[in-house]
């Protein structure tokens with residue numbers, strides 16, 4: 001039900017795990033510093049969330065996961081929010097988990113399990129965040145690799161710049177996606193294409209991305225940025241097609257689609273009725289009725 005969806009997206013995912021408290025998990029993640037998650041909330045109701053760690057091709061450090069949870073909470077509480085664009089700094093998306101941290105964890109003798117479960121919980125934030133009641137777009141420039149590729153699947157839409165690549169490199173690491181990336185990939189491209197992308201660690205360029213349904217559009221990013229629209233400007237104009245209107249209505253749109261996508265039919269029908277009830281008779285509905293009554 002809507003409550004379930006809300007709890008999934010807004011409840012802190014740093015619930016105690018393996019006996020470690022929320023604060024202990026955050027402390028362990030902060031032991032892996034570097035980078036930041038920057039949030040810009042705009043008057044248009046579209047926010048820009050930037051994965052910012054260029055020296056490491058925007059790899060996710062532990063500190064960035066803690067940072068992200070704080071930014072996701074801000075977005076959850078953003079009354080006027082309607083959409084969010086997730087991008088990487090310096091014209092590249094995200095090269096996955098910080099390999100320095102991952103290596104440190106795999107070499108640590110004591111408490112490796114503790115560190116790993118903290119790391120994994122931290123990553124979960126990345127994916128719960130995209131269940132926000134905002135329409136989300138991954139703006140993919142450069143490389144989206146490993147956990148970065150999984151992050152793109154957690155967004156509602158993916159816009160790929162010409163020359164960009166989404167690659168599930170997990171097989172090369174002796175791994176498979178672990179935070180929903182595979183499940184969402186099957187939903188997006190079907191099980192056969194998902195098998196190819198994961199089994200072959202296929203480099204998905206923008207043309208292939210559109211062909212298999214992973215990408216929703218291709219952005220022409222001119223090298224002479226001074227002349228052309230930036231990728232972000234193009235992504236904002238693309239998303240604004242679907243976020244025109246009052247924030248409560250756009251949020252309700254995302255919620256009814258999310259419930260249809262994630263809940264059983266009976267729960268989805270019940271949730272849809274509840275969400276309908278939350279906007280029926282609301283300011284936007286009453287204003288629309290008043291303006292219609294003038295059309296004789």
Ligand SMILES: CC[C@@H](C(=O)O)C(=O)SCCNC(=O)CCNC(=O)[C@H](O)C(C)(C)COP(=O)(O)OP(=O)(O)OC[C@H]1O[C@@H](n2cnc3c(N)ncnc32)[C@H](O)[C@@H]1OP(=O)(O)O
Pocket residue numbers: 055056057059095096097098099100102143145146147148169170173175
């Ligand atoms: C699959 C499991 C999943 C998870 O557990 O979450 C993961 O995501 S594990 C990480 C999977 N990602 C990768 O394997 C990508 C590794 N990086 C690359 O393949 C390349 O860096 C690149 C992204 C294709 C870019 O190549 P290039 O343009 O040649 O730049 P460099 O390779 O020189 O990188 C510049 C700089 O960035 C550091 N870097 C890049 N990726 C990571 C990373 N994931 N973690 C930590 N650091 C990263 C790289 O080491 C260089 O640093 P310096 O050597 O200090 O210059």
